[in-house]
Amino acid sequence: MTRPSFRFGPALLFCPADRPDRYAKALERADAVILDLEDAVSDAAKGAAREALVATPLDPERVIVRMNPASSPHRADDLRALAATRYRTVMLAKCEDTADLVDLEDLEVIALCETARGVLAAEELAALPNVSALMWGAEDLVASLGGSSSRHPDGRYRDVAVHARSRVLLAAGAHGIAAIDAVHLDLADDAGQRAEAEDAAALGFAATACVHPGQVSIVRAAYRPDPDRLEWARALIAEAAVRERTGVFAFRGQMVDAPLLRQAEALVRRARG
Structure with a gap:
């Protein structure tokens, strides 16, 4: 397929896929919504989340579906649910190898590099023709290393997270695709969210992912040029x-x-x- 171009605005908002009551509101508030079948949904609720995904349609041009990892037992069910919708843009969680994208050739893929293996594979993932963007994540990365904290007590990322962020951005830029910056989990830290989003925009990230609607306006303002x-x-x-x-x-x-x-x-x- 022809490499798809990243078409979303700068503020991407995660929404648990098992909460269809929040779908429309999330899409209304953000530039695009990420309907999350992975970490935001417990194993017991994943079946209901897939049913909600099929039963509650949104504008497919502004929806990204976060799938469970390729190694997960949920992959086949995720793909069946996706096939019953008009959504054709997916975010593949914990993407670690080009083999993880087998069976996704007809979909636009955002590869989420959030483990040690995923960050090291960023260059190869960015080269695939159906990958339109790379995203990185700090918390799963540190967990994959056996660590317990991605940030210093003052809120700054630790060096390994800074390295991963830079490597994913460089891999995306080298292949002419978009890079998406990681979520800011401290919902009370507006100043930290603003500083990270301003830095992301200055460096060339195309978007920042949000975990709360209140972060959307901060991200949009940060990406708006002075x-x-x-x-x-x-x-x-x-x-x-x-x-x-x-x-x-x-x-x-x-x-x-x-x-x-x-x-x-x-x-x-x-x-x-």
Whole structure:
């Protein structure tokens, strides 16, 4: 299949698939909703979650279904339920190898690299033609290492999480696909959520996943370019067009070359989105 392009806005909101009463509200509040068949649903409730997925349709262009891992006994049932819907974008939890995407060739896949093996496989996963994005996750990653905390007491990520985040972003960028930043679990830490989302946007992440509707507005604001910076970017692009991009030139007291111009273009794209 032709590689699908990532079409979702910056704020993606998780919703337990066994709570169909929340589906529409979650979709209304976010740019896209991730209907979660995995960690948000107990084993005892997974059957009911799949039934709800089929019985409660939403706009398929704004829905991502998080499937259970390829090694899970729930995979076949997840696929049968998915086939009974119009949803064709899936997030594969704990994705660790290209073999995990067997039987998913006709679906758009967001590979969730949230274990040690998954992070190390990010480059190979990003190269697959039906993978439109990579996402990383800190908590399962640290658990897969035998650790107990992804963050320092002050809220900063520990080094291994920073490394995983960077590696997944680099793998996605190398293959021209989107990267999605991990959830921020401290619901009371608006400042931390804002800082992480602003950092994600500045680095080139396409979106940040949210676990609560209250995080959506914070993420959207973080991805929205600063007005002064956006004016600079538009003016720079206009100046480059006049000069026909003839190489390095001075603009408002700064030397500009191709990388800075590409950064300006990325800012304008974010504003359009």
